[in-house]
Amino acid sequence: MKGTILVVDDQESIREMLKTILQSDYAVREADGGAALEKAFASEQPDLILLDVKLPDANGLDLLPAI
Helix, strand or coil, rough: CCCCCEEECCCHHHHHHHHHHHCCCCEEEECHHHHHHHHHHHHHHCCCCEEECCCCEEEEEHHHHHH
């Protein structure tokens, strides 16, 4: 079974680049902001989260305690 990585970044190009690089070895999920992260994290918890610090609706550092 592949490990799951959740990529959280507001820039679609960054998410797509990371997905392209990682998808051969990992199941990659994406979120474009803090609200999307909370929704994605509530369903199936990933093995790893790549989290942008500057999101349009949240500061990534402020989201760490919830993760």
